[in-house]
Amino acid sequence: MLEGKIFYKGSFIEAGIEIDNGRIKRIGKLVKGKKVQGIILPAGIDVHVHFRDFEEKRKETIETGSLSALHGGICLVVDQPNTKPPVDNEDIYFKRMEIAERKSYVDYSLNLALTKNNADRIEDVLRRISARYHLPAIGEVFLENKNKKLEVGYEELSKVKGIWRISVHAEDPSLVKSGFPNFLYRPKEAEIIAVRKCLDISNFHFCHLSTREAVEIVEKTASSFEVAPHHILLSTRDFERLGNLVNVNPPLRDKGDAEWLLKNFSRIKILTSDHAPHTIEDKESGSPGFPGVETMYPIFLRLAKLGIIDLRDLVEKIARNPAKLFGFSDYGEIEVGKFANFAVFDLKDVRKIKAEDLHSKCSWTPYEGFEAIFPKMVFIRGEEVLESRTRIGRTISSHFSSGKEI
Numbered sequence: 310m311l312e313g314k315i316f317y318k319g320s321f322i323e324a325g326i327e328i329d330n331g332r333i334k335r336i337g338k339l340v341k342g343k344k345v346q347g348i349i350l351p352a353g354i355d356v357h358v359h360f361r362d363f364e365e366k367r368k369e370t371i372e373t374g375s376l377s378a379l380h381g382g383i384c385l386v387v388d389q390p391n392t393k394p395p396v397d398n399e400d401i402y403f404k405r406m407e408i409a410e411r412k413s414y415v416d417y418s419l420n421l422a423l424t425k426n427n428a429d430r431i432e433d434v435l436r437r438i439s440a441r442y443h444l445p446a447i448g449e450v451f452l453e454n455k456n457k458k459l460e461v462g463y464e465e466l467s468k469v470k471g472i473w474r475i476s477v478h479a480e481d482p483s484l485v486k487s488g489f490p491n492f493l494y495r496p497k498e499a500e501i502i503a504v505r506k507c508l509d510i511s512n513f514h515f516c517h518l519s520t521r522e523a524v525e526i527v528e529k530t531a532s533s534f535e536v537a538p539h540h541i542l543l544s545t546r547d548f549e550r551l552g553n554l555v556n557v558n559p560p561l562r563d564k565g566d567a568e569w570l571l572k573n574f575s576r577i578k579i580l581t582s583d584h585a586p587h588t589i590e591d592k593e594s595g596s597p598g599f600p601g602v603e604t605m606y607p608i609f610l611r612l613a614k615l616g617i618i619d620l621r622d623l624v625e626k627i628a629r630n631p632a633k634l635f636g637f638s639d640y641g642e643i644e645v646g647k648f649a650n651f652a653v654f655d656l657k658d659v660r661k662i663k664a665e666d667l668h669s670k671c672s673w674t675p676y677e678g679f680e681a682i683f684p685k686m687v688f689i690r691g692e693e694v695l696e697s698r699t700r701i702g703r704t705i706s707s708h709f710s711s712g713k714e715i
């Protein structure tokens with residue numbers, strides 16, 4: 310039981326929350342409990358993280374990535390399957406879930422990769438996985454990417470159309486060249502054209518859109534999309550500051566594009582970190598990706614406090630919409646019947662981000678020196694887990710599913 314200033318149905322109320330068996334049983338002024346200082350928001354959901362592990366433990370592990378998520382006020386992550394080796398069959402999927410069950414600090418879910426290895430038996434793989442786990446999406450589909458293991462074309466996408474949410478990294482490979490800094494070699498058109506080609510086939514979930522044009526095209530359709538913090542907060546101008554660290558896919562865009570995304574924050578469906586940790590050495594040889602699962606909620610909460618974005622929008626994009634879109638029906642809101650997942654923030658406690666304070670194994674951040682408001686407490690299914698560092702994370706089994714089974 311707790312009591313405090315709760316974000317409930319879009320505004321704040323002073324009330325208590327009764328928790329029973331990890332779920333919210335009652336919310337009301339008459340409910341008494343331990344007084345919590347600060348504001349109580351729904352804990353965040355990040356549906357796009359790369360926690361590496363397997364053969365890339367030097368970059369990140371499920372353990373370190375999820376600890377970083379926890380310190381960023383995130384209670385549930387969806388991990389991406391472009392691991393080494395990739396998650397493209399049921400055995401490796403189950404193996405990864407077993408690691409998460411032992412190591413994760415937050416609730417954990419995993420997308421399946423669609424690759425040449427599984428394209429001809431994809432329905433069978435889906436059926437076997439979904440008998441045990443809630444599968445949010447067939448994800449991390451790189452369109453005819455150079456990476457042989459993940460080389461899948463538009464045709465394979467159409468085979469699974471209409472069955473699962475399919476998340477696409479939309480950059481047309483024929484328009485992408487390699488070179489450093491990569492923003493000079495991966496033009497906006499690569500994204501815009503890939504989005505158009507995909508929409509000719511079906512509706513998708515578009516990962517981290519980075520251009521105004523792509524957002525404007527996708528929002529007119531039944532497809533969903535996400536935007537990552539770095540495409541809103543950073544631009545090609547940060548090359549001066551970031552130097553060798555600057556590469557990310559899709560690349561940073563011009564200042565005007567980032568400003569447009571910030572100004573139109575309310576139109577974004579989902580905010581995801583695309584937490585893609587690489588070691589400094591790997592960055593120096595050009596690896597694309599930024600860590601971000603720990604800094605996303607804190608930086609955007611600071612922007613909400615400053616009135617640059619609306620707090621209701623933030624909660625919608627970081628908790629409510631991802632829960633709805635990916636079928637996590639017990640998550641995303643402080644509401645009777647849902648899991649008691651909260652992040653508690655003291656809005657007066659503004660801190661400058663320092664890589665050394667963060668918990669990702671990669672040991673750097675593109676947001677060094679940015680102002681942020683980190684959570685004071687995080688509750689997952691009713692248990693305070695930030696201070697206590699309780700490893701409570703659970704995988705999401707198929708009985709949580711939103712009826713998306715085949």
Ligand code: DOR
Nearest residue numbers: 359557558559585597598
């Ligand atoms: O910059 C990126 N890094 N973009 C992606 O889409 C993948 C990611 C990674 O896995 O490193």
Ligand code: ZN
Nearest residue numbers: 357389583585
């Ligand atoms: Zn990604």
